[in-house]
Amino acid sequence: MKMAMFRSRAVAALISVAAALVAVAPSTALAASAGVALQRAPVNLQDAVSLQRGAHLFVNYCMGCHSANYMRFNRLTDLGLTEEQIKEYLLFGTDKVGSPMTIAMRPGDAKEWMGKAPPDLTVIARSKRPDYLYTLLKSYYVDDSRALGWNNLAYPNIGMPHPLWQLQGAPQLKVEDKQSHGHTVQVKSVVAGEPGLMTGVEYERAVTDLVNYLVYMGEPWKVQSTRVGIIVMFFLSILLVFVYLLKLEFWRDIKH
Ligand code: HEC
Structure with a gap:
């Protein structure tokens, strides 16, 4: 009982913090642009x-x-x-x-x-x-x-x-x-x-x-990381083909 109350209080506190953050965000954006x-x-x-x-x-x-x-x-x-x-x-x-x-x-x-x-x-x-x-x-x-x-x-x-x-x-x-x-x-x-x-x-x-x-x-690392990201995605997609072929290979033996 106590525990449940504590939990619901904690949730309420979290919600109010989140609400406060949401309320502050647009006003700071407006202040920066002065209208x-x-x-x-x-x-x-x-x-x-x-x-x-x-x-x-x-x-x-x-x-x-x-x-x-x-x-x-x-x-x-x-x-x-x-x-x-x-x-x-x-x-x-x-x-x-x-x-x-x-x-x-x-x-x-x-x-x-x-x-x-x-x-x-x-x-x-x-x-x-x-x-x-x-x-x-x-x-x-x-x-x-x-x-x-x-x-x-x-x-x-x-x-x-x-x-x-x-x-x-x-x-x-x-x-x-x-x-x-x-x-x-x-x-x-x-x-x-x-x-x-x-x-x-x-x-x-x-x-x-x-x-x-x-x-x-x-x-400054963003330029580099976007480039590295693309290479990694390319590599992973090639790897996926081989892993899939490997899976087929393994299961062929098990099923029989
Ligand atoms: C003659 C000196 C001087 C030069 C040259 C200068 N600035 Fe500034 N800059 C200032 C001062 C002083 C402030 C603080 C102004 C204030 O807050 O009232 C400032 C503030 C800023 C700010 C913050 C504005 C804000 O909303 O708080 C930015 C962004 C900025 N400068 C960009 C630049 C850029 C980009 C250049 C080059 C194209 C540049 N400044 C050249 C003196 C200079």
């Missing part, structure tokens, strides 16, 4: 050329402020880059091929300049999700009321100035009044402004490559 519709990031970890371009963008445009302390440069050989190429295109003066992707900026200084310290980006795609990162990099607009001149629809009043403005140019905010169920609602979007070095299509591809790389960096 804008997230765009789908076309991530493809099998596209080595895209990952190489993403690594290049990351080193040139993000590592001025962000580190990737848990990623070593020489891991990039997995993407088909040779150590020579890594040295030539991606390393700064004093870095060695085997060193982690650290930066010289002190977190305290960064916080003073931009209000918040730039987070380490090694596993950012796992904590913030690829679609959010993709949307974030496409949602910057010029805002003169902000200290650094930039704002973002996906993260209002973000401390990070637009890291890719040279490529994208200076997008503008567009606010439209739309009717919805008899109410007027303001719909905000970002439209092209002063052009940058890239066209809209080229910029989209650059953001795709960069997000692709950020996803890869969070789980």
Whole structure:
């Protein structure tokens, strides 16, 4: 009797914990997107050329402020880059091929300049999700009321100035009044402004490559394990044929 009561209490406790988790999950997702519709990031970890371009963008445009302390440069050989190429295109003066992707900026200084310290980006795609990162990099607009001149629809009043403005140019905010169920609602979007070095299509591809790389960096073994997985499945299916033939062979003797 006592035992049964204890058990049902334990089950009730488990159910309430599960319910609490379910209740929390959507609200954290919403908080991250600040209410804008997230765009789908076309991530493809099998596209080595895209990952190489993403690594290049990351080193040139993000590592001025962000580190990737848990990623070593020489891991990039997995993407088909040779150590020579890594040295030539991606390393700064004093870095060695085997060193982690650290930066010289002190977190305290960064916080003073931009209000918040730039987070380490090694596993950012796992904590913030690829679609959010993709949307974030496409949602910057010029805002003169902000200290650094930039704002973002996906993260209002973000401390990070637009890291890719040279490529994208200076997008503008567009606010439209739309009717919805008899109410007027303001719909905000970002439209092209002063052009940058890239066209809209080229910029989209650059953001795709960069997000692709950020996803890869969070789980670098994933590219390899997918490949190994396919080989293992292939091997097992061949093995299955032989095991089946062997079974027939054994049972032929037993049945007679
Ligand atoms: C000038 C310095 C600087 C550069 C360059 C920079 N960042 Fe940032 N980044 C920051 C700061 C500061 C923050 C913290 C902003 C905040 O939370 O308000 C940040 C935050 C972020 C975040 C977290 C956003 C969130 O929702 O919490 C991501 C993701 C990010 N940066 C990606 C990038 C990428 C990708 C690049 C390269 C294309 C880049 N950053 C280049 C300064 C920089």
